[in-house]
Amino acid sequence: MFENKHNWKGYLYLAPALILILIFIIYPLFNTFLTSFKENYQFMTGEYDGFSIQHYMDVFKSSKFKVAFKNTMILTIISVPVSIVIALLISVGLNSIKRLQGFLQTIFFLPYVTNVIAIGLVFQFMFNHNYGIINTVIGWFGIGPVHWMDAYASYGEAMAVIIIYSIWSSLPFKIMVFLSGLQTIDKQYYQAAQIDATPKWRVFLRITVPLLSPMIMYITITSFMGAFKTYEHVLSLFGDGGTAGDPGNLKTMVWYIYEALDSSKKGSVAVASASAVVLFIVIMIFTAIQMYINKKRVHY
Amino acid sequence: MEVRLEGLTKKFTDVVAVDNVSVVFPSGKLTGLLGPSGCGKSTTLFLLAGLYNPTEGKIFFGDEEVTEIPPEKRGIGLVFQNYALYPHMSVEKNIMFPLENMKMPKAEAKQIAYEMAKLVQIEELLDRKPKQLSGGQQQRVAIARALAKKPRVLLLDEPLSNLDARLRLQTREEIKRIQRETGITTIFVTHDQEEAMSISDQIIVMEKGIINQVDLPQKLYNDPINLFVAKFLGNPPINVVEAEIVNKVLVVNNKKTIKVDLPNQKVKLGFRPEDVRIDPNGPLEANIYMVEMVGRDTSILCTINNEKIRGIIDSEIEVNVGDNIKFDLRKQRFYLFEYNTGARLR
Ligand SMILES: Nc1ncnc2c1ncn2[C@@H]1O[C@H](COP(=O)(O)OP(=O)(O)OP(=O)(O)O)[C@@H](O)[C@H]1O
Ligand SMILES: [Mg+2]
Numbered sequence: 001m002f003e004n005k006h007n008w009k010g011y012l013y014l015a016p017a018l019i020l021i022l023i024f025i026i027y028p029l030f031n032t033f034l035t036s037f038k039e040n041y042q043f044m045t046g047e048y049d050g051f052s053i054q055h056y057m058d059v060f061k062s063s064k065f066k067v068a069f070k071n072t073m074i075l076t077i078i079s080v081p082v083s084i085v086i087a088l089l090i091s092v093g094l095n096s097i098k099r100l101q102g103f104l105q106t107i108f109f110l111p112y113v114t115n116v117i118a119i120g121l122v123f124q125f126m127f128n129h130n131y132g133i134i135n136t137v138i139g140w141f142g143i144g145p146v147h148w149m150d151a152y153a154s155y156g157e158a159m160a161v162i163i164i165y166s167i168w169s170s171l172p173f174k175i176m177v178f179l180s181g182l183q184t185i186d187k188q189y190y191q192a193a194q195i196d197a198t199p200k201w202r203v204f205l206r207i208t209v210p211l212l213s214p215m216i217m218y219i220t221i222t223s224f225m226g227a228f229k230t231y232e233h234v235l236s237l238f239g240d241g242g243t244a245g246d247p248g249n250l251k252t253m254v255w256y257i258y259e260a261l262d263s264s265k266k267g268s269v270a271v272a273s274a275s276a277v278v279l280f281i282v283i284m285i286f287t288a289i290q291m292y293i294n295k296k297r298v299h300y
Numbered sequence: 301m302e303v304r305l306e307g308l309t310k311k312f313t314d315v316v317a318v319d320n321v322s323v324v325f326p327s328g329k330l331t332g333l334l335g336p337s338g339c340g341k342s343t344t345l346f347l348l349a350g351l352y353n354p355t356e357g358k359i360f361f362g363d364e365e366v367t368e369i370p371p372e373k374r375g376i377g378l379v380f381q382n383y384a385l386y387p388h389m390s391v392e393k394n395i396m397f398p399l400e401n402m403k404m405p406k407a408e409a410k411q412i413a414y415e416m417a418k419l420v421q422i423e424e425l426l427d428r429k430p431k432q433l434s435g436g437q438q439q440r441v442a443i444a445r446a447l448a449k450k451p452r453v454l455l456l457d458e459p460l461s462n463l464d465a466r467l468r469l470q471t472r473e474e475i476k477r478i479q480r481e482t483g484i485t486t487i488f489v490t491h492d493q494e495e496a497m498s499i500s501d502q503i504i505v506m507e508k509g510i511i512n513q514v515d516l517p518q519k520l521y522n523d524p525i526n527l528f529v530a531k532f533l534g535n536p537p538i539n540v541v542e543a544e545i546v547n548k549v550l551v552v553n554n555k556k557t558i559k560v561d562l563p564n565q566k567v568k569l570g571f572r573p574e575d576v577r578i579d580p581n582g583p584l585e586a587n588i589y590m591v592e593m594v595g596r597d598t599s600i601l602c603t604i605n606n607e608k609i610r611g612i613i614d615s616e617i618e619v620n621v622g623d624n625i626k627f628d629l630r631k632q633r634f635y636l637f638e639y640n641t642g643a644r645l646r
Contacts, residue, residue, distance in 0.1 A: 188384035191351050196398035196449070197372030206397075210388040299388035 036273035043269045055274035065275060067249055068256035074159060075252070076227035079166040084219060086167065087174035092208060094175070095182040105179070112172035119169065120236025124149055127161055149237065158243045158250055165233050170226070174219050181215035182208070213298040221290050228283050231255050253279050301362045301452050301485055302327040303348065308357035310343050310509075317343040319509035320357070325453075325502075330479045330486045332500030332517075334493060334532070340509040341489040342381070345455050348487065349378050361452055374453075377446030381457045383438050385430040391417070391441050392426040398449045416444040419478060436467040443478065454479070454486040460495060472499050493533045497521070505529050522633075527568060527642030530635055536573050536599075539609035543569040543636075550636075553605040557583040558634070566639040573599070575630040576611030578619070582628035586611075588621055600625075 011018075035041060036055055038048040059065050090108060094101055111119065126132050127148035135145040147153040148161050189211070193203050209216070231254035234241055241251040251259075257279065260272035303325040310318040317340040325331045333341050346352045348359060350371035359367045366374050385394050392413050399409035417423040420440035430438055439459055446454055456475070460468045476499050479486045490496050496503050497517040505512045505520065505528075513525040524530035530538050543552045544566050550558045552569060586602035586609060593599075598615045601608065602625070611627065619625065636645040 186384065188380050188382070189386060191349075191371075192378070192380065192384040192386075193397075194351070195349055195371045195374075195376060195378050196445075197401045198397070199401065202401065207386060210386075213388075 032273045032276055035270050036277045038270050041270040048270075055271050056278070058271060059275045059278060064248065064251070064259075065253075065256055068251050068253045071159070071250060072228060072230065072253045075163060075166060075230055076224060079163050079170070080220070080223045080227050082163075083167040083170045083174060084216065084223065087171050087178055087219075088209075088212075088216070090171070091175050091178035091182055092204065095179060105175075108175050109172045111169045112176075116169075116232050117236045119165070120233075123161065123165055123237055153243050155243055155246065155249055158238060162234055162237060162250065165237060166227065166230065169233065170223060174223070177215050177219055178212065181212045185211050210299050213294075217290070217294045217298050220294075221287055224286050224290065225283055228279065228286070229254050231258070253282075302360075303453055303485060303487070304360040305344075305348075306358040306360070308344075308347060308359065309355045310340075310347055310352060311355045316509050318347065318354075321509075321511050322357075323504055323511055323514055325485060325487055327485055328483045329501040330476065330488055330499060332496035332503040333487055333489045333506065334496040334503050335491060335506035336532070337491055339506045341491070341506060342457055343509075344506070345378070345457050345487065345489055348453070349376050349455055350374050375449075375451050376453045376455055377449065377451035378455045379439070379442045379446050379457065379459050381459070381461060383430075383442040383459075385438060385441055385445070387430055389429075390426065391422065391428050391430070391433070394430070394441060395445045395448050398445065402449065412448055413444075416448045419447070419481070420444045420474070434467075435463045436471050439463065439471060440474070443475070447478070447482065447484070451484065454482075454484050456486065456488045458489050458491070460490070460492075468495070475499065494535060497533070505532060524635065524644065526644055527570065527637040530570050530637070530644075534572060536610050536612075538570045538572050538635075539576075539611075540637075541569045541604050541607050541609060542639075543567050545636075552584060555585060558632075560636065562636065562645055567645060568637040568639060568642070570635040570637060571629050571633065573610045573612045575633045576600075576609075576613060577628050577630050578611075578613055578617055578625055579628040580626055582626040584627050584629070586625055586627065588619055588623045588625060591619055591621055 037051040037053065039050050039052050039054060041048040094104060094108070097104075127134050129135065129145055129147050129150045129152075132148070134148070138144045138146070146157055148157050185208070189207055190203065193207055198206075230252050234250055234252055234255065238250050240247060241255055242248045243250065253275070257272050257275045260268055260275055262268075305321050305323050308318055308321045309316065319340075321344065333344060335341055343352065347354050350366070350369065354367065357367075358365055361374065386397065389397065392410070395413040395416055396406075396409045399412060400406075404412075413426070414423060417426055420443050422437055422440050422444065425433060425437060425441075430441065433441065439462075442459070443454075443456075459475070460471055463471060472495055475488070488496070488499060497520075500517055502514065503517050503520050504514045507528050513520060513529045515523070520529060521533050524533065527540070531540070541552060543550050543557075545551070545560055545562050545564055546556075547564065548559060548561060549556045550560050550567075550569065584604070586604045588600050588602050590601040591598060592601070593615065596615060597612050598617070598619065600611045600613060600619055602611065603609070613619070637643065638645055
């Protein structure tokens with residue numbers, strides 16, 4: 001009875017955003033999906049010879065795609081959980097100190113405001129075979145020197161650098177979200193836990209983590225999405241996307257998509273579209289799995 | 301087990317929240333810690349719990365000094381003002397949590413959780429989450445959790461302040477019952493004098509970090525040590541009128557009234573509304589400006605030389621607004637306080 005009869009006003013306010021989303025997200029998404037099935041598609045003229053799943057077959061058969069898929073999976077599966085755990089511990093640490101909190105917060109936040117390429121350069125210095133600080137430090141323990149990023153680096157060494165880089169550069173945002181989450185947790189839960197003689201690790205696992213679970217879920221989902229789309233990290237560290245003797249062996253899925261587009265071959269856009277759809281589906285599956293797990297675990 | 305504070309002081313950066321407090325909480329009794337907002341009640345409780353470290357002074361549990369002992373080793377149960385139940389755990393898990401910390405076997409912890417739930421009469425709610433409970437039920441869960449580990453002392457910080465009036469009455473009786481059944485030394489913080497009076501074996505009245513009076517509830521009411529305590533206890537509150545002692549006679553509003561054996565000085569006269577008794581030969585005089593019928597009694601609001609007082613009289617007596625009445629005080633019950641400090645004159 002008291003319902004607003006002028007609902008159209010609401011849509012009017014939403015219209016600018018909706019139109020932009022339609023043009024730049026929904027339409028390209030739909031178009032990419034369609035294009036991925038077009039045979040002999042010519043981007044300039046828009047001509048094609050009908051639909052088939054040929055491009056998908058090509059993508060799955062492509063050894064380059066397999067490498068890119070493997071790299072992306074390794075990078076994601078390792079860097080996301082590790083960075084979440086590290087970010088959690090750092091946030092809890094930061095939240096529990098009073099002095100230097102602001103200063104340390106700034107330090108942890110630096111990667112967020114620093115240029116990706118510049119960090120890539122810094123990493124090249126740090127991981128330098130001869131005079132890099134990393135080799136110096138592990139040298140004290142009798143390890144190394146490790147090649148890491150130079151011309152003789154192995155796949156594993158190079159991947160380690162990429163993973164470290166991904167973890168490090170993704171920390172600030174996670175820490176920021178976790179810290180703000182921690183600050184909303186009522187102090188009394190911790191006082192109650194203290195009076196009940198709760199060991200520190202149990203306080204962390206049984207109180208902090210559950211009460212932070214909405215944030216953790218949000219971070220997990222967005223981090224997986226982000227990690228699957230990794231491209232610029234590898235590019236800034238290894239310009240050619242490969243270790244010596246094995247060119248391109250570090251390339252990621254987004255890199256593969258980008259290269260597929262780049263080639264002047266007939267139908268390349270369609271192949272790129274097909275690989276993009278594959279990536280899209282992989283991300284969808286991962287997100288769905290997490291949603292399912294989180295539904296059971298997350299406490300709101 | 302008796303709890304004793306000796307010269308306990310807690311200073312925060314700009315306030316002395318607890319100021320040189322020495323008091324005994326008798327063993328097995330329920331002590332009410334009463335005072336207005338900000339007087340240092342919670343701080344005292346947190347000092348007892350060990351969540352705050354005192355600036356000075358000592359705390360004893362029985363013969364053992366616990367001042368330096370951390371909260372987890374003091375063996376206390378604390379019910380927070382807003383319960384602090386873990387929102388993601390069921391009622392059962394909440395009650396079991398302190399027991400699991402003590403590495404008690406799960407079956408035993410479950411059994412105790414059930415017994416505690418039964419004690420506070422929430423045994424059918426064990427599977428619920430705190431959010432699915434009413435305020436009163438949450439409060440009982442909090443008590444059950446605090447009692448589960450068999451604490452030496454139970455501390456309750458304004459546990460009833462979030463409840464509605466009816467539930468408040470009900471639960472305070474409940475607390476009294478549980479305290480009696482367990483015989484545990486209990487300290488109950490409140491700013492509600494009626495609550496403190498009804499539930500406590502002993503009341504401590506605090507003001508600005510200082511203890512004013514420690515006494516039995518009725519004694520506190522009948523024999524306040526100063527004007528603050530007199531004003532704080534009783535509803536409707538005590539009447540206070542300016543007066544002067546001249547040659548052993550109390551002069552109120554320029555009229556000689558009652559004989560008192562005290563030296564000449566300005567004083568404040570206090571008397572309870574229920575002690576007002578209309579009497580044509582009475583020594584005191586007032587002018588009625590309002591009459592309220594409250595059931596069996598009539599409440600008359602009067603002025604004595606522009607100071608407002610209230611009297612509760614039998615409704616059989618006919619009074620009208622504008623009347624000048626004379627009255628006496630039942631059993632000669634009145635209190636004189638030093639004009640400036642408010643200290644009781646006897
Ligand atoms: N952590 C703190 N830091 C600084 N000042 C504090 C702190 N806790 C309490 N105070 C101050 O100490 C005084 C006593 O506070 P306390 O919380 O003990 O009062 P209270 O009697 O419990 O009041 P209420 O009935 O409102 O809960 C207040 O002036 C308060 O502002
Ligand atoms: Mg308080």
